[in-house]
Amino acid sequence: MRRTSQLVAIATCISTIASAQIPLITNIPARTTTSLNGTWQYIIDPYGTGFYDYRYQERKENDREAYWTTDIPVDKTDRKEHQFTDRYTLQVPGDWNSQAEKFLYYEGIVWYKKSFDFTRRNPANKVYLYFGAVNYEADVYLNGKKLGKHKGGFTPFNFEVPDSILKSSGNYLVVKVDNTRHKDEVPTVNTDWWNYGGITRDVQLIEVPQSFIQDYSLAIKKGAALKTLKNIPVEGWVQLNEWQSAKEVVVEIPELKIKKAFPVTGNKVALQFNLPTAELWSPQTPKLYNVVINTSTDRITDKVGFRTIEAVGKQVLLNGKPLFMRGICIHEEISPQIRRAYSKQDALQLLGQAKELGCNMVRLAHYPHNENMTRTADSLGILVWSEIPVYWTVDFSSTEVFEKARTQLTEMITRDHNRASIIIWSVGNETPVNPVRTNFMRNLISSARSLDSTRLVSAALEVNYQPGVNKIDDPLGEYVDLVAFNEYLGWYSGLPDKCRSANWEIGYNKPFFISETGAETQYGFHGDSLTRWSEEYQEWYYREQVAMFKRMPDNFAGLSPWILCDFRSPRRNNQTFQEGWNNKGLIDQKGRKKKAFAVLKEYYDGKAIGNGQ
The missing domain is CATH 3.20.20.80 (Glycosidases)
Known part of the structure; x- marks a missing residue:
């Protein structure tokens, strides 16, 4: 029975860790975004007081002493034992260790707060909150509601923002960042580099249609012979967040006069076609082609290079x-x-x-x-x-x-x-x-x-x-x-x-x-x-x-x-x-x-x- 309980606990923990990256939206530079970079307020919290009560239990969502709740007193009699102020600010993106001498060797919890207004480009759009990376553990709250958490100091994650939470004005985003090293984390406690803490990469709000292109892949077919640079086989896929409203996916490479349509029969659409010719990407000629992917509701662009890489016998072949x-x-x-x-x-x-x-x-x-x-x-x-x-x-x-x-x-x-x-x-x-x-x-x-x-x-x-x-x-x-x-x-x-x-x-x-x-x-x-x-x-x-x-x-x-x-x-x-x-x-x-x-x-x-x- 105890073994079963342990397995359930592990599975629950794994689900929590992975949840932030599902679905992970890619190709952020091609999206409609609003930057939340810049000056954020902070509170150093080495004891985790804003997260745990005096019994060391995680605070309830509406706990008035939780640091993700508002720090503004209702009136002069209201006791608030936390406060974000412009006297204490950090720049995002950036590590905290380099921004003030007191942070030089600090490892622990720092709470970040960003206040902002927001107007959607299209009222029908979905909104996601995207972090390029936070080192190491991030608990994310918007207007007092928890969106989720993420572990891993060097990879991106995103959360869908419910319409009921996001407002046109007076939003406040709070992130508990903890870079404490632990034996059961990746990396573990022992490394030969400094453990910079903080919101170290961009923070953005991403707007996408209700039906959008989540991800895609396009590359020369593995094992393709390139004796001549003609009729180069390319394959890949396009991942949609939902497919019922999309009839086809259209892939264009204007410079090569490529325009191919593929029927949508599920969330993942297979791609397969030939390039009549192409200049291959390499260190000598880092050629990138503009690629455009369209559905009836969404359009993204990217710059993509085509090349092959393989290990054959005793050689690496590019x-x-x-x-x-x-x-x-x-x-x-x-x-x-x-x-x-x-x-x-x-x-x-x-x-x-x-x-x-x-x-x-x-x-x-x-x-x-x-x-x-x-x-x-x-x-x-x-x-x-x-x-x-x-x-x-x-x-x-x-x-x-x-x-x-x-x-x-x-x-x-x-x-x-x-x-x-x-x-x-x-x-x-x-x-x-x-x-x-x-x-x-x-x-x-x-x-x-x-x-x-x-x-x-x-x-x-x-x-x-x-x-x-x-x-x-x-x-x-x-x-x-x-x-x-x-x-x-x-x-x-x-x-x-x-x-x-x-x-x-x-x-x-x-x-x-x-x-x-x-x-x-x-x-x-x-x-x-x-x-x-x-x-x-x-x-x-x-x-x-x-x-x-x-x-x-x-x-x-x-x-x-x-x-x-x-x-x-x-x-x-x-x-x-x-x-x-x-x-x-x-x-x-x-x-x-x-x-x-x-x-x-x-x-x-x-x-x-x-x-x-």
Whole structure:
């Protein structure tokens, strides 16, 4: 009986976690939106007083002391023990840690409030409240009524707003944001990056017709031969929120003179047609086509690139041609301002630095980055590895934790499955090898493929270092398309000259990828090449690594060193050379290039000439 109760409790919890993303509306830039970004009032609530009463029970919806209820007294005798005021404000989108010194290391609950008026463009429209991301747990209330909750700090979610709640004036939106780390969350308590809290991405009201296009997918058919760029088979689908009022879906690509109509027989409409010709998307030619999708009640547009990506034998093939990925890892952080990145300008800065390094690819670590990053990567021609934060030691034995991870995977893929730049979905980083973990990760891989079969699926594995040989024999390698691993020969293991005698044994006949490598240094600290933390040590490290890369087996498909820019990490406590920063960046906290930047750039420039990518 107790076991049954536990299962019911877990199922209820999973349903609550997932509810916010059903249905998740995609392609927000093409929608009719009203921004709720800007100045929000806040209350810091480390004890959760606004959520729990003195018996530590969740407050009732109409509890006058709940922080989601009005903070305006009825009269001078009315006691209110919470108040939102313009004396205490935060900017949204943005993390709270960078906006006031008292927040620097704060983890806990902060209540946000936004007052607004709203006029619908069309009185018949549905209205959804959309969050790009909130880290980590969000409870959302509008005019004192709870819309729902969401867990997951890096993926979008939305709620339909009932007509009975939304008013033309005097609305107040309250969000309880809690970035407290817990063992049974994704990620778990132990990470090597700072846990920025807050409403970190855009907040918008979305207006859609009663019958609207919820989502769509359009891509070159998997396995299609592209010997000539004629009669290219394309397939996909259009998801409608309800189908009874729509007779057909019309897909247009004006530049290619494509206009195809498909009958509606259910909520999901299958698409299949040929492109007479097309310029394929690639790093050299990041061609995007305007795509228009119409029903009798709704119309959306998007910019879409057409390309193929596959792992065949020992090679990764982009548009049927061998690809060498000249990558770099990136955290979603703007180090000069010590804040979470979120804007298009931030994306242009980070991806522009990657292009200057000679990269054709970035690994967005260790969580899905904001949509500006993936859309900007589309326009700049930068390939993307996108990852969920199944990191180090999440509880692999927990069904509840697995469902949280799968929900984040679903939200990541749902938002970005039409971005040509994304070629790899990653289900995790540096997870310990054991049967329970392998089953957990294998099931995530299966979920990724069921959601999107057109891309590669991978995970960043660890090296099995043994005397005389470095083995990649993690059993998870059997299930991934690209065998990726993190290696730090010369930093965590010996000195950089250890690379000279390194022998690699890859246990799988698949292309492999070095998903991390790097050494830490403080910009401006100089010594000889043996001096740890000096720029010369990092420079030597990269020279030895590059020499080793040139001796790698022929299934070596690329690398993404750790990392583009220095970033905050509470694990890094050398008070001379770190002071709360992971300084493995090739660019320092103030945007200055370290000596190793030139070493990697020289290697990449040479590979670009030889590889044609």
